Amino acid sequence: METQKIEKKRNSFLMRVAFYLLAAVLIMLFFCPVCFLELNVNLFRGLVFSFVLFFVLAEGNGALMQWMNKVYPWDKNPKKRFYISLLVIQAFSIPIIILVNVVFWIYLLGRPLNYIFTGAFYADIIPSVLITVIISLALFSLEFLDRWQKNAELLQRKKNKELYAQIESLQNQIKPHFLFNNLNAVTSIIPTDPDTAIKFINQLSKVYRYILDHQQSEIVGLETELNFAKSYVYLLEIRYGNKLQVQWDVEDLTGNLPPYTLQLLIENAVKHNVISNKKPLHVLIKRKDNWLAISNNLQVKAAEGASWGIGLQNIKDRFEILANKQVIVEKSDTEFIVEVPLLTIEK
Secondary structure: OHHHHHHHHHHHHHHHHHHHHHHHHHHHHHHOOOHHHHOOHHHHHHHHHHHHHHHHHHHHHHHHHHHHHHHOOOOOOHHHHHHHHHHHHHHHHHHHHHHHHHHHHHHHOOOOHHHHHOHHHHHHHHHHHHHHHHHHHHHHHHHHHHHHHHHHHHHHHHHHHHHHHHHHHHHHHHHHHHHHHHHHHHHHHOOOOHHHHHHHHHHHHHHHHHHHHOOOOOOEEHHHHHHHHHHHHHHHHHHHHHHEEEEEEOOOOOOEEOOOHHHHHHHHHHHHEOOOOOOOEEEEEEEEOOEEEEEEEOOEOOOOOOOOOOHHHHHHHHHHHHHOOOOEEEEOOOEEEEEEEOEOOOO
């Protein structure tokens, strides 16, 4: 393992050296293209000078940035880090550029010491400084964008985990609520109609199997949800008979919904309205473009039992969390309508 790390570091260093050599050649081509025609000692000196300058600046700045990542990481304050990094780079690079030029012109080429106080010396330095500034801006801009994107992705993943936890919590509320209500229903049927109670229990097991199978699902296909809702309505019809009349007007089966949406809305209508032979409850499930409308005639019970606080609010919460979409609720003196948006799965 340690050998692999050493090998990886060595290969990385050799690749950087190769890049510095290539950069030195490109710089010489830009500033002195005729030097390549003559192939003399000036070309060699220029290549050595450019290579040394690139090597010292790049390796030194790289070490500085690693230190900066520990002392003042990008996610702390990206904008401030960008300007601090730029300032640190220039504070390191300019003295290094001057030092390399002094060594090159004074000690290697034999220029007099007072050459460093002439305009020609600084004319040689200015291109190096400009190139360093331009490269630093480009590299830091790329690193800034890369860090910003990574932080944005990290934040989104964290947000998604929180949202999924909320969805799971909401869906876990449904299971005991659903089972409790239906066990109450079958308990009331057993003394008077045991055969119907057996049919009810058999159908209930199928419906509850759907709930268990989709407890980890965020959304399900419309056709799947409709089939589940129809199975649930079958339970209600065993209990209420002709006092409950449900109509289905959905031909286009494309689209998706959070699981249990229709079941909760139908249950909501049954729970809050009078259902009797004289006052049957009519429920209509109808598609309207990319919306599904669930409506019922309004005949509110005079006195209702304690509310579970789940039903409609649960649906609103899940649509907001999953798709940032609102559920439309309309209420008149005679009718109650809930419209839910049909969701699409992004590929």
